[in-house]
Amino acid sequence: MIRILAALTILTLPTALAAQDDAAMVEDVVNSHILPRFEMLAERSDHLADIAQETCEATAPPLRTAYGEAFDAWVAASHLRFGPTEQDDRAFALAFWPDSRGATPKRLAELIADQDPIANIAEEYADVSIAARGFYALEFLLYDPAISTMGDATYRCQLVRTATQDIAATTAAISRDWHEDYAARMLNPAPDGTYRSENEVLRELFKSLTTGLEFTADTRLSRPMGSFDRPRPTRAEAWRSGRSARHVELSLDALNDLAIRMAGEGTDLASEFNTAFAYSQTRLARLDDPTFSGVSAAQGRLRIEVIEQGVQAIRTLARDELGPRLGVAAGFNSMDGD
Amino acid sequence: MHTGRRHFVGGLLAAGLIPKPTWADVGSPAYLAAAALPDGRYALCGIGAALDVLFQIPLPGRGHAAAARPTRPEAVAFARRPGTFAVVIDCLTGRATATLTAPEGRHFYGHGAFSADGNWLFTTENDFEAGQGRIGVWDVAAGYVRVAEWSSGGVGPHDIQRLPGTDMLVVANGGIDTHPDSGRVKLNIPTMAPNLAYITDGTVQQVAALPPALHKNSIRHMAISTRGQVAFAMQWQGGEDVVALLGTHRRGASSPVLMNAPAEALRAMRGYVGSVAFAPDDRRVAVTSPRGGLVQVYDTQAGHLIESHAVEDASGVAHARGGFAVTSGLGSFHRIGAVPESRQGSGRYTWDNHLIAITPDSA
Known part of the structure; x- marks a missing residue:
């Protein structure tokens, strides 16, 4: 019996310490792992949208570089699929992949063939098929031999600009929600939280x-x-x-x-x-x-x-x-x- | 046809040495459940009304649910999606008697149902290149031969059951599109549209859908009362709080009725129900949430939640005398909603998703 009690004491002590450790660990993960990743993603996406305003040519090195950097930032945050990324399908709007049935090239080809005016305004672009949004759609516009040369060059240019603005808006919203709301939710668990x-x-x-x-x-x-x-x-x-x-x-x-x-x-x-x-x-x-x-x-x-x-x-x-x-x-x- | 059946049942019966076996001859299993074993292998188990394991049959991979054949102690255990095997089990001998393989371009979702006479088996399947749900039709008497295929009336069909006393099938089209080349990755959350589809003889008779605002509430599993009331349990794919995880519907009614529960109680379920069952009273319905470590019981007549029980990694649930039997992924059996409530270990079994009640010789 005494031995059992002793064993119980040993078991409970680290638990109390562990609770403090857990809270500190969560704080570290939120502040040093999560928030910087979404900040970086928003910054680089914003930069990408700016560059696309200057040069929308699919093969333009500055555009491809900015695209690669922003995409890097997404991949480095892509495992954090809860809370702000899941609001309004934001993660899907950034990353429609895997695309097992090829919806992305299909939708892009339709937009280009129809010269659909929805590509003119970023706010409205959020209403196009989600397969035509985000980093994977942009990859087709910049690197796919067929899509990147299809139809009217001016329209494609507009599509690149709008798609990058859409990415910038989505990533800004994720970063804002994490900073203003969701970080606090994770750091302060509560019975009604x-x-x-x-x-x-x-x-x-x-x-x-x-x-x-x-x-x-x-x-x-x-x-x-x-x-x-x-x-x-x-x-x-x-x-x-x-x-x-x-x-x-x-x-x-x-x-x-x-x-x-x-x-x-x-x-x-x-x-x-x-x-x-x-x-x-x-x-x-x-x-x-x-x-x-x-x-x-x-x-x-x-x-x-x-x-x-x-x-x-x-x-x-x-x-x-x-x-x-x-x-x-x-x-x-x-x-x-x- | 008769030759095939005789061949299938085996020489013992054909020779007329014993009467046709029934479920009562098998040490009376009350339930079937898939399990993982400590050595990493998988099995289907027959479980008695006393919640004791009566037999254990190896499966080639992780199982999900099973269907008991009316009129005969035979069951089919299905692979968990996106698996392609189903194993026919003679519950009298505890042996596998046949293996079904999903046709090229299809995989099983883990559920199936028999026709009232036990002569046909229906399986929920994914036509994954088309991204459309299918119902596979298998001729049981011919030795489980694939004979036809129907539309499931939606995408991602999961649970399938039959309205008691009829051959009306009910399919829970979960709405989620997946493709085996990307494993279990969900491909269409933004546009998913789950429904309940009522099907007879290959024709979709009725489709009952949720209001548009709830289109991300994947209708995954069902329980059907002896009077044909369908209770359907959901898994929420949206970002914000879910408004309901359980609903009921009756064939012919225009829209489903959602069951009420306090926001707090729904949040505690982590937006997820794994299994659902009616109590023998045909009124109470239990839902399990392994993620929330909870079993919640609703009164479907009053339309709201009545009690919550903590059960860590709660998985399968089925009716039991006075209430419910529940399994857990941590290897325990529980009796809930009945007096007395109890918990007992099952030793080495890690119970998977479902506890399938066998209704002997029911049609």
């Missing part, structure tokens, strides 16, 4: 980490692999602009940052995460295949598969080690229901 307890906040952050890893493994990496008999290199993300591998790199960097903050810098678990992330990151850096076109050959395919398995291993680490530590290690229905 969006988050009723610290545990629910931890669960949200944990879910961002695990679903972010899942998306990178299953969609960014596995999807272009297709099957061994039928590799699908043109299903790689943003291959037209040569950004497929870069997106994996950016997302892993972002998820690594989040994992370390959640595990606690300097902890054994944090170093386990660093090791696990480094496994995929170093292999990706050595891959030298920006569009994952190598999936079509056995050798290249294997190398990408190894990276994907490395990401799956990070997921396992998060599920088996980080989840229980945060007290969010619920059964598989709560994290993965249907």
Whole structure:
């Protein structure tokens, strides 16, 4: 009995400390991981819209550079899919991908063929099909050999300007809502709040980490692999602009940052995460295949598969080690229901 | 036809050695549920009314729901979406007797239903290149042969059930478009439009939809009372607070009725219901939320929430004497809404999504 009581005391003490640690961790994640990413996204998108006003030529280097920088900022924040990004379908308006049935090129081709006047005003552009908005639509306008040369050049120019303004407006709204409203909700869980307890906040952050890893493994990496008999290199993300591998790199960097903050810098678990992330990151850096076109050959395919398995291993680490530590290690229905 | 059936049932019956087996011969399982095992394998289990596991049959992958064949102790366990297998199980011998594979270009959603006479099986499927829901029709007597395919009346059909005493099927078209090449990624949240579709013999007889403001409330699962009232549970895909997670509908009524609950109680469910069931009284309905760790019970006549129970990782729910039986992903069984309420361990089983009540020989 005494032994049981002693064991209970040992168990409860760290729990009280853990509560303080949890609050500090959430504050760190919100202030140093989340807010800077959405600020950066809004700034770079605003810059992109400005550049597009100056030069809307699809091949113009300043436009492509600004596009790449803004897209980078989105990918680095793309795992944070809750709250302001989900309001009014903003995340979808920025990133309509994967587009399994090719809705994006179809809608863009229709707009260009019809010279639809909706492309003249950014506020109205928010009403076009969501497939014709955001970074992936812009990639077609700037890099796709057919779409980027289709129809009337003046109209296409207007389309590029309007689409970038639309992106700028969406990202500004996300950043504003995070700063003015949602950060406070996460930092102050309350029984009548969006988050009723610290545990629910931890669960949200944990879910961002695990679903972010899942998306990178299953969609960014596995999807272009297709099957061994039928590799699908043109299903790689943003291959037209040569950004497929870069997106994996950016997302892993972002998820690594989040994992370390959640595990606690300097902890054994944090170093386990660093090791696990480094496994995929170093292999990706050595891959030298920006569009994952190598999936079509056995050798290249294997190398990408190894990276994907490395990401799956990070997921396992998060599920088996980080989840229980945060007290969010619920059964598989709560994290993965249907 | 007769030859096929005889062949399917097996030599024992054909030889007339024993009478045609019924559900009562199988140590009377009251429920079926898919589970994950500690070693990472998956199984379908038969569970008794006392909430004890009677048998366990291996599955080739993660299961979801199952359908019990009326008139005979046979069940079909379905792969979780986007899986393509379904396993026919002889609950008398505890063996798999056949495997169904979704046709090229289709995958299962995890649910199915039998016709009243048990001769046809209907499965919810995704025609993923078209992004349209389908109902696969299988000839049971011929050995589960795929014979036809119907429109489900929407996108992303999930649960499918039959109105008792009829061959009217009800399909929960969840509205969410997915494509297996992008796993479970939701492709059409901004434009999704869920509905309940009533189908007989390949013809959509009625489609009941939610008001436009609720178009992001994915109608995913259903429970049907013995009198044919459909209770449907939803999963909210919108950003803001959800206004309802449960509704009822009766075939012929113009629009569904949404059940009321305090905003607080809905928020506690995290916008998500995993399973839904009627109590034996045909009036109370229980909904589970693994994300909220809650089971909530509604009075469908009064039209509002009456009680909430904390059950961590609550997953399957089905009717039980006086109330409900609930499973959890942490491996426990619960009795709720009845006296006495109880909780018991089930040991090594991690229960998945659903607890399917077997209604013996009902049509």
